[in-house]
Amino acid sequence: MSIETIFWILGALTIASALMVIISSHPVRSILYLIVTFFMISAHYVLMNAQFLAIVNIIVYAGAIMVLFLFVLMMLNLSKDKEPKSPLKMTAAAVIAGGSLLVVLVAAMRDAVLSPSNIISSTNQQGLVENLGKELFTTYVLPFEISSVLFISAIVGAVVLAKREKQLL
Numbered sequence: 001m002s003i004e005t006i007f008w009i010l011g012a013l014t015i016a017s018a019l020m021v022i023i024s025s026h027p028v029r030s031i032l033y034l035i036v037t038f039f040m041i042s043a044h045y046v047l048m049n050a051q052f053l054a055i056v057n058i059i060v061y062a063g064a065i066m067v068l069f070l071f072v073l074m075m076l077n078l079s080k081d082k083e084p085k086s087p088l089k090m091t092a093a094a095v096i097a098g099g100s101l102l103v104v105l106v107a108a109m110r111d112a113v114l115s116p117s118n119i120i121s122s123t124n125q126q127g128l129v130e131n132l133g134k135e136l137f138t139t140y141v142l143p144f145e146i147s148s149v150l151f152i153s154a155i156v157g158a159v160v161l162a163k164r165e166k167q168l169l
Helices: 005-023 027-047 051-076 087-110 128-136 141-169
Strands: none
Touching: 005 027, 027 051, 128 141
């Protein structure tokens, strides 16, 4: 089997599992399909020789975040009889919003230029954490530091909001 065949098979499986996340009516099954989707995306990373991203994707997304989603869903005890019925206006608004998004996506794809990709020959050094670190702390050091300040400010904001909520109660 060639790499291109494996790529197309993984792509089809990724799209199928992502569609099952949307189609599935049971929330726990949707999360399980989302975990499968994350594993398929990690397989794509391995095909692109980005092993570090594949491992981080599995550990962070498929591991930590999806387990958190499963625990929250199991604690919520969702049932169909307690679910409020959505009025026709809400359904119509959702269809209009989704249709508008589809029109924008089609318009953007229509103007897109498809050029043949220049595949760089794979070397042993490609996709290593050492190269990622060098690139991150030389070329992209300013955006990296700005994003860290943004994350710290978001954490401080969340703590301030949580403390204010407790004081109001």
